[in-house]
Amino acid sequence: MKNVLFLALLLTSIQLFAQPDTEVHLVDIETVDGETQLSNPRNISNNPGYDNQPSFYDKNSILFASTRDGQTDILKFNIAEGSTSKWLTDTPTGGEYSPLRIPEKNTISAIRLDMDGLQRLYEYNPEDNSSRIIIEGAKIGYHFWYTPEILVATLLVENRMDLILCHLDENGKYRTIQKNVGRSLQNIPNTELVSYISKENSKSSELKSLDPITGATEKILDIGKTEDVCWLPDGTLVAGMGNALYKFHPKNDENWSLLQSFPDKNITNISRLAVNVDATRLAFVAEPSPANVVQKQVDSYNAGDLDAFVNCYAEDVLVSNFPMDIRYRGHEKMRENYSSLSPENKVYDVEVVKRITIGNKVIDQEKVTGNGKIQMQVALYEVENGKISSMRFIFDDSTVSNPEPIVQTQMDAYNARDIDAFLETYTTNVEVYNFPHAAQYTGKEKMREGYSKFFESTPDLNYIVKNRIIIADYVIDEEYITANGGNFSAVAIYKVEDGKIAKVTFIQ
Numbered sequence: 001m002k003n004v005l006f007l008a009l010l011l012t013s014i015q016l017f018a019q020p021d022t023e024v025h026l027v028d029i030e031t032v033d034g035e036t037q038l039s040n041p042r043n044i045s046n047n048p049g050y051d052n053q054p055s056f057y058d059k060n061s062i063l064f065a066s067t068r069d070g071q072t073d074i075l076k077f078n079i080a081e082g083s084t085s086k087w088l089t090d091t092p093t094g095g096e097y098s099p100l101r102i103p104e105k106n107t108i109s110a111i112r113l114d115m116d117g118l119q120r121l122y123e124y125n126p127e128d129n130s131s132r133i134i135i136e137g138a139k140i141g142y143h144f145w146y147t148p149e150i151l152v153a154t155l156l157v158e159n160r161m162d163l164i165l166c167h168l169d170e171n172g173k174y175r176t177i178q179k180n181v182g183r184s185l186q187n188i189p190n191t192e193l194v195s196y197i198s199k200e201n202s203k204s205s206e207l208k209s210l211d212p213i214t215g216a217t218e219k220i221l222d223i224g225k226t227e228d229v230c231w232l233p234d235g236t237l238v239a240g241m242g243n244a245l246y247k248f249h250p251k252n253d254e255n256w257s258l259l260q261s262f263p264d265k266n267i268t269n270i271s272r273l274a275v276n277v278d279a280t281r282l283a284f285v286a287e288p289s290p291a292n293v294v295q296k297q298v299d300s301y302n303a304g305d306l307d308a309f310v311n312c313y314a315e316d317v318l319v320s321n322f323p324m325d326i327r328y329r330g331h332e333k334m335r336e337n338y339s340s341l342s343p344e345n346k347v348y349d350v351e352v353v354k355r356i357t358i359g360n361k362v363i364d365q366e367k368v369t370g371n372g373k374i375q376m377q378v379a380l381y382e383v384e385n386g387k388i389s390s391m392r393f394i395f396d397d398s399t400v401s402n403p404e405p406i407v408q409t410q411m412d413a414y415n416a417r418d419i420d421a422f423l424e425t426y427t428t429n430v431e432v433y434n435f436p437h438a439a440q441y442t443g444k445e446k447m448r449e450g451y452s453k454f455f456e457s458t459p460d461l462n463y464i465v466k467n468r469i470i471i472a473d474y475v476i477d478e479e480y481i482t483a484n485g486g487n488f489s490a491v492a493i494y495k496v497e498d499g500k501i502a503k504v505t506f507i508q
Helices: 290-302 306-311 331-337 404-415 419-423 444-457
Strands: 023-032 035-043 051-058 061-068 071-078 083-087 094-101 108-114 119-125 130-133 140-145 150-157 160-167 173-178 194-198 205-210 217-224 229-231 237-241 244-248 257-261 268-275 281-287 313-321 325-329 349-358 361-370 373-384 387-395 426-434 438-442 462-471 474-483 486-497 500-507
Touching: 023 051, 023 061, 035 257, 051 268, 051 281, 061 094, 094 140, 108 140, 119 140, 150 173, 194 217, 194 229, 229 268, 237 268, 244 268, 290 306, 290 349, 290 361, 290 373, 290 387, 306 331, 313 331, 325 331, 349 462, 349 474, 349 486, 361 462, 373 462, 404 419, 404 462, 404 474, 404 486, 404 500, 419 444, 426 444, 438 444
Parallel strands: 051 094, 071 094, 313 387, 426 500
Antiparallel strands: 023 035, 023 281, 051 061, 061 071, 071 083, 094 108, 108 119, 119 130, 140 150, 150 160, 160 173, 194 205, 205 217, 229 237, 237 244, 244 257, 268 281, 313 325, 349 361, 361 373, 373 387, 426 438, 462 474, 474 486, 486 500
């Protein structure tokens, strides 16, 4: 559909204070032969924990929320000097988020989440370290200064955010403009309008404009499920997906196009975009790659650092035997299970023998050494918001016969598009799933229906195995597939029973 941004983007949570490990990155903007180009990417936060929500104080300095000593404060970074110039807040009873400079002032505004659960908008004066509440009684999510007296903001209501207009010169009086909106509030260049994301349509969000004087709104374009955009001075929109930035001009372009991709493994899930006043620099937030998150927990385990190890996982992490034999859930149970992990008492060392990464999933074949033994296992990790949300194990069983030959036979038949030879490698009641355990269909006849047509209509069909892990009665293949002139990657987890493939789980 025209103008729909990235249909594959997943809707992220609107909860403001979920805190993954994130970093703030900065790139330079220049125009070369009429084309916008980005250069000199660098991590300007470079800090363990949560660094997020950048905004420009002026063209040469930037504000963002950053973690220090277990709390989140506002940091001001001097771009020209390449170093932190000053911490602007220090609130032992709470943490600050989403900083903005208040127009015509040297003070800043930020959301404060207090230990008593209150979440309010404050003004901070770095010169005398004073602060004051800007809006009484309102649980503010995000905000944008239209003028020093008019504030466009989102109000947290139940499980959504509503767009409000607040007149501070009228004792903070505000009115609701629209229910269920996103977090991105931006000035539209060369206009008196503010853009916001409407989520009234659950299938595809819309980018809309707001006139803060009249309260009038108007649709600009459909924008899929993206959460963050920013505008360049010429009216070009910029948005992130994965490890890349994309651009789109609502008046001139039919489709989004690539602006810049970043090969750095520590740049993924780009979000929270901001451009400085003269459009010479762009800031964004990114998570480390899933593989780096997983490697960090391996290194923490091998170092015997229990706190660092557990902190690599989400609070409600699910640990199970593949696919869904649950062992335990949550940090507390994990600490109990790994209670002996310390530099002095650690028994085992883990070595990653092979690693497959696809999307937010990492599959490690691990050699575990300790107590005079060597054991093999496979761990399947899911990474969300910079933390491992689930870990599923497959353990070696030396009594199982080699499952590889039958899987290789089915691969050869697949590439030959020989439907009978292909189906011969499967059990009559073969079960097919999407990861981790979503049933798709059962039985050879269902498989024949789908694959017969696919084989007939795809003369260039072929796949190669980029990486193969064999453990117990499982074969895990990282596959690179060619079909109808295109290419894509997938992972197939084959379970072999009595010499035939009995179950297949696909990850795409």
